[in-house]
Amino acid sequence: MDHSDGAGSGPSRPVTIYDVAREAGVATSTASRALSNPGRVSERTRAHVEEVARRLGYRPNRIAQALPSGRTRMLGLVVPDIANPHNARLIRGAEAQAAAAGYTLVIADSQEQPELEAAHVERLAPFVDGFVLSSRVDDAGLHGLRDRRPVVLFNRTLPELPSVCVDFDDSGRQVVEHLTSLGHRTVAYLRGPATSWADATRRAALAAHCRRHGVALTLLGPFPPTLEAGAAAADAALATDATAVIAFNDLLAIGVLQRLEHRGVAVPGALSVVGGDDIFGATFCRPPLTTLASPADQAGRTLVDMLNGRIDATEVVLPAPLVARDSTGPRRS
């Protein structure tokens, strides 16, 4: 009577629904229904079974529950880089919404490697009811997955798969207009991973808006979207005649800032720098980074809602406003 689990004998095999049924004097089917399908039994029986279950410390075996239905009430979220604070916001948003819907979110990190992402998905698939992917896998791979489990995509579109994307076109417009208003006419784009749909899309949007505004755009990279890669990216940018650079994301942009400082290049005096995502760090790097904010938390919530069918839109586009800080300024004379 003094500890809550089993009689004090041995390692106390967990309480099953059979134990509950026997103790309550009903059939297992009745016990099952009393606990998980309450409308199906009388109130008296339900209360009784419930009381016995509580007294015995019964916990349904979730694996056994999942076997017939195939549903586990778990959702998988795979991000390309868990160390990127941007993804932390995505995770937070997704987790909150999943929890609200009674789902558990399991998170995996693919470290920018499509193979690792595929391996994670493969492993998780049997245990989750669906996936939110910030994916680096190619289209064919995603299609193959789709008929195993429902999938929704972050910052990627693919026919027949629901997605939530940042508004790359409008953010491209904003940044190009921002830079032209500061007098810039030659701009370099520091590419992200070659497998990133977001990179390809942002690149295309920039190209279009640069053309429209008579700005010369140089493409550099691809670079890994990391702080460390910023050094090479900065050097590559300095080798061009660009007076402003736009980086794939803030990680890369901050790495660029560090390298520029190290090489004695004034920002924004000699070179303006724009990042993307507005992560932790963008406010306290030197100088504070002008960047295209990404509403990752909202994206996370929306993605989970889509996966659960609470939103029937298939392509949601979220605004990515330019946040102008001190890393952009008038073109050098």
Place this chain on the structure above:
Amino acid sequence: MDHSDGAGSGPSRPVTIYDVAREAGVATSTASRALSNPGRVSERTRAHVEEVARRLGYRPNRIAQALPSGRTRMLGLVVPDIANPHNARLIRGAEAQAAAAGYTLVIADSQEQPELEAAHVERLAPFVDGFVLSSRVDDAGLHGLRDRRPVVLFNRTLPELPSVCVDFDDSGRQVVEHLTSLGHRTVAYLRGPATSWADATRRAALAAHCRRHGVALTLLGPFPPTLEAGAAAADAALATDATAVIAFNDLLAIGVLQRLEHRGVAVPGALSVVGGDDIFGATFCRPPLTTLASPADQAGRTLVDMLNGRIDATEVVLPAPLVARDSTGPRRS
């Protein structure tokens, strides 16, 4: 014959081991053994069953496999703040080692809330074979969990539970000696969460070493270990006569730096600042942060090894070397 899964009729029910057995002309038990207990059947049979399984595109239902054994080959990792880059390193290390041992790591974020942590553990427990916890739950809660699933702890010790901890005592010594060598005699410690064992331990170590060196130590807080809390923490520190402050972690320390700059307090000229963890950001904040590095990736690897019984030590202590950068300097005159 043209697509790999089922005959083209309908949504193609997944291939079960029964299908494989029938197609191979053997009993299900034989098929099962051929695939998962190869020593038990003849090489000829094994090869044949395997070939049929491959041809049919058979994938074992992992939930069904887990039901009898209760083992899923998944491990749970719960961290207090997934947005803290320090935890990203823990995750990376743990994931690498888990993958190497054939386990899948599922990650959850408790957002510094013991209740949320408990909820995550509760939900994940049925699906994982063990937990790595960077826990904020109290001792009783952890003990209750232990007899459900194996548990190992990061930066926390508890009798009968294996753990990996940073060497708080030695790191306390290093930082106190560093500060005394710079002439500091009055130091403030900016506490982390009240529920953090690491905070309590670091605090005690600092107190001991300060006493030994004749340094006056003021305790301030507790504060949430976030950038945002740095403002209040900085203000609290400035209200004392401390010439140096040690923050619970880098997030808090960087927040302090931001506030000090905003208030026009020179670092380290007027106040020295020390952080903890050596996260992303510690190198590029202003000034670069002196901090106590934490080998979180190694901790992650070791924790998973312990959980898998590949290490039989029960208390591993990892060094946390002081990394002196520019946020500490001689005491103001």
Place this chain on the structure above:
DNA sequence: CAATTCACGGCAACCGGTTGCCATCATGTG
């Protein structure tokens, strides 16, 4: 060549739930 041993394959039970279908009993209705 007969006896012993062992490799191999199969039957059936089991893991812990859920659920379709049927039996029963109480209630309402003609």
Place this chain on the structure above:
DNA sequence: CACATGATGGCAACCGGTTGCCGTGAATTG
């Protein structure tokens, strides 16, 4: 009072694997 109806509970099959135990036939040994 007889009959239709609906609420309730129970039997048994099923989800998809694994495994203990047994039977069979071939290989080994005396």
